[in-house]
Amino acid sequence: MQDRVNERLEARSNTKAQILSAALASFGTAGYDGTSLDDLARGLGIRKQTILYHFVSKRGLLNAVVDRCAGDLTGAMDEVLSGADRDWERVEALVRRVFRVALEQPVLLGLLREVSRPGSPGAQRLRNHMEPMMARARVWIEGEMAAGRMRRADAQLLLISAYSTVVGVATETEVLRAAGIEPTLRPVVQRRRELLNFLRSSLDPRD
Amino acid sequence: MQDRVNERLEARSNTKAQILSAALASFGTAGYDGTSLDDLARGLGIRKQTILYHFVSKRGLLNAVVDRCAGDLTGAMDEVLSGADRDWERVEALVRRVFRVALEQPVLLGLLREVSRPGSPGAQRLRNHMEPMMARARVWIEGEMAAGRMRRADAQLLLISAYSTVVGVATETEVLRAAGIEPTLRPVVQRRRELLNFLRSSLDPRD
DNA sequence: CAGGCTATTTACCAGTTGGTAGAGAGCGGC
DNA sequence: GCCGCTCTCTACCAACTGGTAAATAGCCTG
Numbered sequence: 001m002q003d004r005v006n007e008r009l010e011a012r013s014n015t016k017a018q019i020l021s022a023a024l025a026s027f028g029t030a031g032y033d034g035t036s037l038d039d040l041a042r043g044l045g046i047r048k049q050t051i052l053y054h055f056v057s058k059r060g061l062l063n064a065v066v067d068r069c070a071g072d073l074t075g076a077m078d079e080v081l082s083g084a085d086r087d088w089e090r091v092e093a094l095v096r097r098v099f100r101v102a103l104e105q106p107v108l109l110g111l112l113r114e115v116s117r118p119g120s121p122g123a124q125r126l127r128n129h130m131e132p133m134m135a136r137a138r139v140w141i142e143g144e145m146a147a148g149r150m151r152r153a154d155a156q157l158l159l160i161s162a163y164s165t166v167v168g169v170a171t172e173t174e175v176l177r178a179a180g181i182e183p184t185l186r187p188v189v190q191r192r193r194e195l196l197n198f199l200r201s202s203l204d205p206r207d
Numbered sequence: 208m209q210d211r212v213n214e215r216l217e218a219r220s221n222t223k224a225q226i227l228s229a230a231l232a233s234f235g236t237a238g239y240d241g242t243s244l245d246d247l248a249r250g251l252g253i254r255k256q257t258i259l260y261h262f263v264s265k266r267g268l269l270n271a272v273v274d275r276c277a278g279d280l281t282g283a284m285d286e287v288l289s290g291a292d293r294d295w296e297r298v299e300a301l302v303r304r305v306f307r308v309a310l311e312q313p314v315l316l317g318l319l320r321e322v323s324r325p326g327s328p329g330a331q332r333l334r335n336h337m338e339p340m341m342a343r344a345r346v347w348i349e350g351e352m353a354a355g356r357m358r359r360a361d362a363q364l365l366l367i368s369a370y371s372t373v374v375g376v377a378t379e380t381e382v383l384r385a386a387g388i389e390p391t392l393r394p395v396v397q398r399r400r401e402l403l404n405f406l407r408s409s410l411d412p413r414d
Numbered sequence: 415c416a417g418g419c420t421a422t423t424t425a426c427c428a429g430t431t432g433g434t435a436g437a438g439a440g441c442g443g444c
Numbered sequence: 445g446c447c448g449c450t451c452t453c454t455a456c457c458a459a460c461t462g463g464t465a466a467a468t469a470g471c472c473t474g
Contacts, residue, residue: 015421029326033240037462048462050422058462118384119236127385134386161394164382168375175371177325178334179341187368194405222451244432255432257452265432 016054018044021107024065028110032062032121059121066115066122069108070129076101077133081140087149088204092196094137098166099192103185109170116167134159141203150203158202165195223261225251228314231272235317239269239328266328273322273329276315277336283308284340288347294356295411299403301344305373306399310392316377323374341366348410357410365409372402 022044026035037058041048055061076097085093102109115122137159144150169191173183229251233242244265248255262268283304292300309316322329344366351357376398380390 029324031238031240031324033238036460038460047423049424049464052463053421113378116378116382116385117236117238118381123385156388157394160382160386160388161379161397164375164379167378167382168371171320171323171374171378172368172371174325175323175374176367178323178330179338179367181363181367187364190368194401198401243430245430254453256434256454259433260451 015046015050019046019051019054019061020064020068023061024069024111025107027062027065027114028107028112031114037061062122063125065111066125067129069111070126072101072105072108073098074129074133077137081136087144088200091141091199091203095162095192095196095199099169099188102166102169103188106173109167109173112167113170130163134163144203149205151205153202158199162195162199165191222253222257226253226258226261226268227271227275230268231276231318232314234269234272234321235314235319238321244268269322269329270332272318273332274336276318277333279308279312279315280305281336281340284344288343294351295407295413298348298406298410302369302399302403302406306376306395309373309376310395313380316374316380319374320377337370341370351410356412358412360409365406369402369406372398 019040022040023035026040026043037048037051041051051061055064077094080090080094080097083090083093112126114120115126117123138155141150141155141158145152145155169188172187172191176183176187226247229247230242233247233250244255244258248258258268262271284301287297287301287304290297290300319333321327322333324330345362348357348362348365352359352362376395379394379398383390383394
């Protein structure tokens with residue numbers, strides 16, 4: 001009996017999850033406007049109305065996708081910000097953790113890129129997710145600066161610079177592919193190193 | 208008589224040029240799929256069929272826009288590559304020149320971003336424009352390396368890294384705006400400095 | 415077995431999309 | 445005065461868009 005309930009719950013989340021991940025991929029590559037619900041459904045072997053049943057509207061689907069991605073990101077950042085690392089080590093851990101998420105889920109980067117366009121539907125929603133996390137990071141950094149454990153700098157601008165570097169990885173991967181080069185880890189690792197260097201030179205008091 | 212001819216020619220290029228720049232702005236902000244010919248025409252106070260008369264199809268319009276932008280970019284690069292600067296100075300001049308184009312025409316960056324997505328219509332066309340210029344730059348850099356005037360490095364990867372940094376400026380501007388910060392020159396200048404530092408540390412033999 | 419809930423379907427719709435066909439206006443050359 | 449060229453327009457269309465309404469089937473509970 002309970003098995004049956006589980007089975008149905010699994011079946012539900014299965015369809016829903018499949019729609020979600022297919023939508024993530026499509027929004028991230030073809031863009032929001034470039035994605036049609038009919039195509040999406042066809043790709044999954046279901047009818048468009050099933051998508052609308054689960055997510056009410058195309059906009060609702062986008063929101064759900066954004067929510068999931070933002071959750072993955074803020075969750076990862078949360079782990080680090082609740083962790084034991086301190087001072088500069090924490091900054092480094094944060095960067096490495098975010099890059100790890102990005103590398104594990106390349107499609108996530110595509111969506112991030114698509115949705116960071118101002119005026120894009122979902123831009124506001126992404127911002128609502130990221131802002132508290134950014135504010136938290138900012139408060140922490142500014143605290144470190146005040147305590148003399150980090151050099152003084154514009155924390156806000158620093159964070160945005162870091163964020164856009166991560167999104168920029170998506171751009172670079174695409175440029176590489178467009179240039180006919182199968183993307184490797186190398187440029188990504190290089191970007192990460194650049195970002196770490198930049199942050200270290202801005203923040204590390206030992207420099 | 209000749210006046211009349213000129214007037215007509217001017218009128219022609221006027222409409223066509225207006226369509227072109229409006230399309231550039233719309234493709235760069237709303238994206239290709241997010242741009243409708245009807246809206247575009249309405250914004251210009253003309254009928255959609257006038258657009259189609261001048262550019263045959265929506266795709267044709269995109270191609271024309273890409274051609275213009277790529278022309279601006281390769282033209283700028285061409286100037287420098289035909290100029291008097293040598294060695295590292297030439298690299299620096301190249302970077303500064305390209306950034307100048309990007310700053311003078313922010314919409315161009317938006318289009319570049321839109322069109323660098325692989326699978327995007329126009330991606331191939333952009334590539335066809337950029338490739339010869341990239342190849343030329345690469346040959347030159349590799350020559351400098353062989354002559355010992357630059358340090359050895361992967362010229363191809365270096366160029367792509369530089370290119371995606373420029374495109375990344377578009378991303379950053381948008382992220383800034385999405386974060387509610389009116390974009391200023393500062394982050395752009397910073398990106399340019401970062402890129403120059405990166406290139407210098409990779410190429411300048413004096414380092 | 416009746417009733418209700420969940421999930422998916424078929425049938426349908428109004429609005430928008432890019433694009434075609436063709437008419438008309440203004441002009442210069444013959 | 446008429447032809448032909450360039451440019452812009454009106455009229456129209458088939459295909460597709462996101463979305464609504466309602467039917468159906470399977471399952472659990474009472």
